[in-house]
Amino acid sequence: MRSVPFVSPNFLKRIAEPESRFHSDYLAYRRSQITRAELLTRLPHIAMVGDSVCINIYISSLWSTFWRARTSRGNNWFLHLEAAPSIYSVSKALEAITPFVAIECAGVGALVDHEHRRQTPFRWLLGTRNFSAQLAELLRARRFPDLILISIGHNNVDWAWRCPPNELQRSEERLKRLSKEFRQNYARELRRLLRCARIQQHRVAIVIYGLINFESYFKSRESAERRRESDKSLYPYLETTYKYFVSFHPRYRRKLIRLAAMANQELDAMVEELNHEIILEQIQLRYSDALATADLSRTELLHPIDGWHASIEGHNALAEAACRDLKTSLDFLGIQ
DSSP: OOOOOOTTTTTHHHSSSTSSTTTHHHHHHHHHHHHHHHHHTOOOOOHHHEOGGGGGOOOOHHHHHHHHHHHHOOOSSSSSSSSSSSOOOOHHHHHTTTOEEEEOOOOOTTOOOOTTTTHHHHHHHHHOHHHHHHHHHHHHHHSSSSSEEOOOOOOOOOOOTOOOHHHHHHHHHHHHHHHHHHHHHHHHHHHHHHHHHTTOOEEEEEEEEOOOOHHHHHHHHHHHHHHHHOOTTSSSTTTTTHHGGGGGGGGHHHHHHHHHHHHHHHHHHHHHHHHHHHTTEEEEEEEEEETTTTOOOGGGGGTTTTTTBOOOHHHHHHHHEEEEHHHHHHHHOOOO
């Protein structure tokens, strides 16, 4: 399940232009002074670490879902590989600015985890790589990214999963404990990433996106549920959601929304704490509430099969929100 780097289309033609900032590198390549691989390392590298919110996925039959989870790459709000821009992704927006190399590490069911925690058989079949495994891939990469976007943790707010019966009604202490554990695991893994970023010879910008706006999201979900009650042909796998994500059940949603808000507060505080530790000019670490405040209340943003994951319109809405908060990071990297 290693990620395959994606290189901007026509990058050679673009850097062949005399006004390109990479023109001297192009000339060196043409003179065989550097290899193609060396030329690619000189382009900006961007990476996405995340979960199913970041990829083009939906739930259907069991084996189809397993196959889709293991093969789905691109065509999402971060990376769109097709020529026709049906999704105006972050990569499409960046293509207008600079050629680059993109690495997509996100996967279905990914958790912010403890590095040594064993994978469940179900997640192994899905090909899931949790936060620690995705970061390990980046740390092993030949070229460390310039820009790293992190949007993960949505599976961690499934508070009712494996919840003791006595805590389902009296859940406040459980929510507090889960949010604290979430921050601890997130911070520990992020420190691994920052230690590697410290030794790079180039600037590194890291954006920590807050969890999506679940309150507005559930408005669209409720609308989808009402539509299905009237027409059973709509959203054929809508109820399957509850099998994979217990807290999506209507009676558990309010506390899921609360836990997500608590998790975002912890992320914001974590970034502030880590910034006091870093104090290095070549690293920029930011928390972004772009996804946490995005309006996801329109039913059209949900996939027509499961009414759970993002549709094409949904990925466009997430891309628009994510792009709005990238200028500070791009300026820091000198990508104008």
